[in-house]
Amino acid sequence: xxxxxxxxxxxxxxxxxxxxxxxxxxxxxxxxxxxxxxxxxxxxxxxxxxxxxxxxxxxxxxxxxxxxxxxxxxxxxxxxxxxxxxxxxxxxxxxxxxxxxxxxxxxxxxxxxxxxxxxxxxxxxxxxxxxxxxxxxxxxxxxxxxxxxxxxxxxxxxxxxxxxxxxxxxxxxxxxxxxxxxxxxxxxxxxxxxxxxxxxxxxxxxxxxxxxxxxxxxxxxxxxxxxxxxxxxxxxxxxxxxxxxxxxxxxxxxxxxxxxxxxxxxxxxxxxxxxxxxxxxxxxxxxxxxxxxxxxxxxxxxxxxxxxxxxxxxxxxxxxxxxxxxxxxxxxxxxxxxxxxxxxxxxxxxxxxxxxxxxxxxxxxxxxxxxxxxxxxxxxxxxxxxxxxxxxxxxxxxxxxxxxxxxxxxxxxxxxxxxxxxxxxxxxxxxxxxxxxxxxxxxxxxxxxxxxxxxxxxxxxxxxxxxxxxxxxxxxxxxxxxxxxxxxxxxxxxxxxxxxxxxxxxxxxxxxxxxxxxxxxxxxxxxxxxxxxxxxxxxxxxxxxxxxxxxxxxxxxxxxxxxxxxxxxxxxxxxxxxxxxxxxxxxxxxxxxxxxxxxxxxxxxxxxxxxxxxxxxxxxxxxxxxxxxxxxxxxxxxxxxxxxxxxxxxxxxxxxx
Ligand code: ME8
Numbered sequence: 001x002x003x004x005x006x007x008x009x010x011x012x013x014x015x016x017x018x019x020x021x022x023x024x025x026x027x028x029x030x031x032x033x034x035x036x037x038x039x040x041x042x043x044x045x046x047x048x049x050x051x052x053x054x055x056x057x058x059x060x061x062x063x064x065x066x067x068x069x070x071x072x073x074x075x076x077x078x079x080x081x082x083x084x085x086x087x088x089x090x091x092x093x094x095x096x097x098x099x100x101x102x103x104x105x106x107x108x109x110x111x112x113x114x115x116x117x118x119x120x121x122x123x124x125x126x127x128x129x130x131x132x133x134x135x136x137x138x139x140x141x142x143x144x145x146x147x148x149x150x151x152x153x154x155x156x157x158x159x160x161x162x163x164x165x166x167x168x169x170x171x172x173x174x175x176x177x178x179x180x181x182x183x184x185x186x187x188x189x190x191x192x193x194x195x196x197x198x199x200x201x202x203x204x205x206x207x208x209x210x211x212x213x214x215x216x217x218x219x220x221x222x223x224x225x226x227x228x229x230x231x232x233x234x235x236x237x238x239x240x241x242x243x244x245x246x247x248x249x250x251x252x253x254x255x256x257x258x259x260x261x262x263x264x265x266x267x268x269x270x271x272x273x274x275x276x277x278x279x280x281x282x283x284x285x286x287x288x289x290x291x292x293x294x295x296x297x298x299x300x301x302x303x304x305x306x307x308x309x310x311x312x313x314x315x316x317x318x319x320x321x322x323x324x325x326x327x328x329x330x331x332x333x334x335x336x337x338x339x340x341x342x343x344x345x346x347x348x349x350x351x352x353x354x355x356x357x358x359x360x361x362x363x364x365x366x367x368x369x370x371x372x373x374x375x376x377x378x379x380x381x382x383x384x385x386x387x388x389x390x391x392x393x394x395x396x397x398x399x400x401x402x403x404x405x406x407x408x409x410x411x412x413x414x415x416x417x418x419x420x421x422x423x424x425x426x427x428x429x430x431x432x433x434x435x436x437x438x439x440x441x442x443x444x445x446x447x448x449x450x451x452x453x454x455x456x457x458x459x460x461x462x463x464x465x466x467x468x469x470x471x472x473x474x475x476x477x478x479x480x481x482x483x484x485x486x487x488x489x490x491x492x493x494x495x496x497x498x499x500x501x502x503x504x505x506x507x508x509x510x511x512x513x514x515x516x517x518x519x520x521x522x523x524x525x526x527x528x529x530x531x532x533x534x535x536x537x538x539x540x541x542x543x544x545x546x547x548x549x550x551x552x553x554x555x556x557x558x559x560x561x562x563x564x565x566x567x568x569x570x571x572x573x574x575x576x577x578x579x580x581x582x583x584x585x586x587x588x589x590x591x592x593x594x595x596x597x598x599x600x601x602x603x604x605x606x607x608x609x610x611x612x613x614x615x616x617x618x619x620x621x622x623x624x625x626x627x628x629x630x631x632x633x634x635x636x637x638x639x640x641x642x643x644x645x646x647x648x649x650x651x652x653x654x655x656x657x
Contacts, residue, residue, distance in 0.1 A: 007043040008250040009035055012258050013050040013095065013233050016076035017057055020083060022310040022328075022340060023259075023291045023298040029328045030288065030409060031257050032089045036465035037404050039090075040486040046250045048237050049084070050095035051077050055226040057131055059212040069212045073098060083312065087321055088469070095237040097214075097229055105236035106229055107217045112241070112277040113163065114218060121219075124160040124204045127153040135204055148261050149299075161206040161216060163228070168272035169200045175271060181284060183267045185335040188260065188287040192267050203227075203269060231270045235279065253282040263287040286407060289337040298340065307520040307554045308342050314522060315345070318515075322467035323349050323507065329409040329466055342519045346512045353507035356420050357459075357470075361506055363427055364452040365477045368500045371436050376453045376479075376495045377446035389426045389451055390492050393419050393458045397489040400462055409466075416462045423455040453478060453495040461489040470506055477503045520554075564619040565635070566590070567650045573606035578626040583609065585634065589616055597630035603642040613647050 011031045014024055028049060035047035053073040062072035077096060084091065095102055113119055126135040129146035136146065136153060146153050173196055175182055176189055183189045206222035207213065213223025234256065238247040258266050266285045274281050290297040298310050309315060315324050327348050332338040368376055379386075396419050403412035426448075435445040457478055464471040464484055471484070479498040488494065535541050568589040576582035581599045583606055596616065600609075615635045622631040636643040 003044060004042040005044065006046065006250050006254075007035075007038040008046045008048070008253040008255075009038070010047075010234050010253055010256050011049040012256075012262060013052040013097065013230060014080060015055075015057070016051045016053055016073045016080060017061055018076065019079055020312070021298055022312050022315070025083070025087065025312045025324070026291055026328050026332070027257055027259060027288060028084065028089055029087070029325050030334075030407075032087075032091075033325070033329055033409060033466050034255075034257075034404065034407070035090055036468070040465050040484075041401065042486070044249075046093070046238075046246070047091045048093050048095065048234065049089070049091045050093075050233055050237065051080060051097065052226065052230040052233070053077070053096055053098045054213040054223070054229055056207070056210045056212070059210050060130075062212075070098065086313070086316060087325070093237050095233045097233060101239075102233060102236045103214045105240060105242060106214050106224065106232045108241050109232050109236070109273075109277055110224065110228065111217055113273060116276050116278070118164045118167065118276040119205070120162055120164070122160065122162050122202075123157060124162075125155075125157040126204075128156040129153045137201065139198070158208055160204045160208070160225075161219070161222060162202040163205045163269075163273070163276070165203040165269065165272050166200045168275060169196050171275060172196055172200075172268060172271060175281070182271075182281070183263070183285050183287075185287065187335070188263050188267070192264065195264065196268065200268070227265050227269055228273065231265065231273065234282070240279075252280045253284075255284045255286050256282055257286050257288065260287045260289055287335065289332070289335055291332065292337050292339045295339075297337075307523045308340060309519045309523050309526070310340065311526070319345075319349060319510075320469075320507075322470045323353060326353060326413070326467055330413045331410070333410055334407045342516055343512070346510055346515050349507065350510050350512060352417060354505075354509040356417060356424065358505055358507040358509075360420055360424050360427075360452075360456060360459075361474055361477060362502070363424075364449075364456050365500045365502045367432055368449050368453060369502055371432065371445055372449050374500050376498045376500065377449055378496050379447040379450035381443050381447045383430075383444075383447075385426055385429050386447055386451055389422055389455055392422045393455045394490050394492050396458065396462060397486070413466065416459060419455060419459055419462070423452060423459075426455075427452065450495060453498065453500070454492050457495055458489050458492070460484070461486065473503065473506050477501055562619070563617055566616050566618050567648055568594070568614055568616040568634075570609050570612050570614060573609045575601065575606060576626060576628065582625060584628060585609065587614065587616060587632070587634070589618070594631050595629060596632045596634055597625045597628060598634050598636070600636060600643055600645070603636075603644070609645070612645060613650070615646050615648060 009031055011028050014020060031047060031049070035045050039045045051073070053069075058073060059069050062069040065072060073096075081094065084094075097103070110119070124135065126137065127141065128135050129149065129151060131151055132146055132148050134146070134148065135156070140147055141153065142150070145151060173193065176193060180186075180189065183192060203225075205225045205228045206216050206219075207225055208222045211223055213226070214229050216222040216224055234253055235247060235251060238251055239245060240247040240251070256266050263285060270285075271281045292298065293308055293310060312324060327345050330352065331344060331348055368374060396415050399415040400412045403409075403415060430444075430448045432445055432448050435441040435448065456474060457480060460471045460474040460478065460480070461484055475481075475484070477500060478495070479500050532541065566589050568587040570585050571588050571593070572586035574584055576584050576597065581601050582597050583601050583604065585596050585598065587594050587596050594616070617633040617635065620631075620633045622629050624630075635646045637646055
């Protein structure tokens with residue numbers, strides 16, 4: 001395959017403050033898919049990821065745990081590396097900002113900027129967000145709090161070194177004008193234009209109140225402010241400025257993939273630093289959106305709330321790496337935020353993977369086994385359906401490439417699924433089971449089998465950058481044991497004579513209700529454990545440590561709002577003539593009397609319920625229970641092994657809600 005040149009792609013380097021969640025895996029999975037796609041299509045790829053390990057936040061967390069900052073980060077970084085291993089992330093280098101190679105080189109980069117006259121010593125007085133390690137101006141705050149994380153900021157004043165960022169305002173604006181492709185999507189570029197338009201202030205690049213950082217080479221009392229340290233990773237990992245072999249080969253980077261809240265650092269501070277040091281700029285900074293949970297960014301601090309499981313390790317254990325990768329790449333539109341719920345995940349997996357892809361594989365392989373003794377036959381006939389399937393299959397590769405070149409992962413996958421869905425429809429159109437009954441149709445049947453095997457082979461090539469394990473499983477079933485080549489996706493002449501072999505379902509169908517229930521139990525358990533870590537009160541601890549209550553999945557307020565509840569008084573109570581467990585009540589609600597049946601004979605006698613004020617769900621559809629109508633429902637709550645009716649001090653019958 002033609003060598004198309006080099007391609008250098010990076011992810012942000014993650015803070016090892018705690019374990020990563022699904023939001024972080026989103027960015028890394030996209031970078032991995034792009035790296036694999038570029039490798040497949042003939043590029044010499046370098047894919048870098050890593051961890052951003054310095055700063056006050058890490059020092060504070062380590063102090064709280066009673067370990068050194070290095071011990072603290074070593075532990076978390078080991079977990080991050082394990083996660084990437086499990087997820088089969090194909091990075092070429094993993095840079096840690098605490099490594100000697102990085103620290104030494106950052107100091108040399110600092111000196112280049114210093115020698116260009118862009119660093120001076122002054123005093124910093126400002127509003128500081130400790131968790132984000134960011135200084136803010138009054139006007140940047142949102143409701144008086146940090147605009148990134150919403151937490152309070154504190155006034156801080158200290159001696160510090162500054163980088164003359166303000167000097168670069170016009171140069172940055174010129175950069176966006178001359179190279180609009182430098183920063184995408186366009187909405188982010190506009191945001192940065194207006195951010196710079198408000199006037200750039202010089203940037204504080206050192207701190208002297210803590211020491212977990214890279215020493216400033218000209219002043220041992222100071223350590224570098226994290227962003228200068230962190231951003232430099234993209235070139236220190238290539239050896240710059242000591243050992244320039246990789247640097248000369250791969251720099252400037254083709255793309256820095258980053259989340260939208262750190263676009264500012266990558267498209268303002270980073271290019272200004274590089275301009276100052278006389279280093280070429282990266283070709284592109286690409287800002288992606290956030291994965292949201294309950295309308296908010298999934299974040300480390302919120303990671304334990306709600307019913308949704310956002311721990312990638314748990315999701316992978318249950319559904320597999322490729323399912324998670326597929327979901328992340330297919331569900332979200334690059335550049336925009338998107339909601340995560342267990343349900344969205346499960347539906348994607350069932351519809352796209354189990355139904356569309358899984359079915360195509362199992363139907364194709366089974367039919368080749370059944371009708372052709374497991375050997376893909378020769379195609380000798382051609383119908384309109386055959387032509388259409390072939391055209392759609394062989395034209396998909398160029399469409400996938402086009403979408404990938406614009407980072408539209410979801411659309412690239414959609415192009416592949418068009419082939420998959422077309423092939424499934426082709427089975428229905430050609431009805432091989434009917435052809436198989438007529439010996440005169442043998443040639444047609446052979447063609448159908450051949451075309452299905454070929455279409456699936458094309459799919460196995462196209463999905464390889466996104467889900468290589470699934471691709472390998474499909475190829476095994478299709479009996480393809482040669483090296484996979486991207487160019488094979490535009491051929492339709494490779495399957496004749498292959499011996500297929502049916503294997504396990506590549507994506508078993510999920511029982512969504514059951515999965516939802518189990519996932520919400522897992523989420524509740526995670527939340528309980530997390531809460532336990534911070535609760536010291538013995539009574540509260542005892543409650544949290546007892547057996548967890550079973551909780552059903554969350555519902556929207558709009559659903560709950562439909563329930564109409566009123567106060568009623570039980571004016572008659574008796575046992576159901578045909579059912580031991582049921583009690584039959586007459587309930588007065590305002591001017592109305594309703595018959596309502598409850599399955600509470602195990603908890604109450606009719607006499608105990610008589611005269612009680614209860615809460616009635618008015619708009620539950622009437623039901624017939626063993627020959628008697630029940631209209632509405634009395635509310636009870638589970639309590640140990642019994643149920644208890646819910647009562648109120650409000651008077652019955654006044655339509656009180
Ligand atoms: O910012 N959805 O590290 P970080 C999508 N160390 N992406 C998310 C996300 C979510 N819910 N939550 C986090 C840092 N991310 C710095 C980077 S680079 C020189 C230094 C993404 O661990 C977030 O947008 O806080 C960011 O791009 C990345 O995870 C790292 O976040």
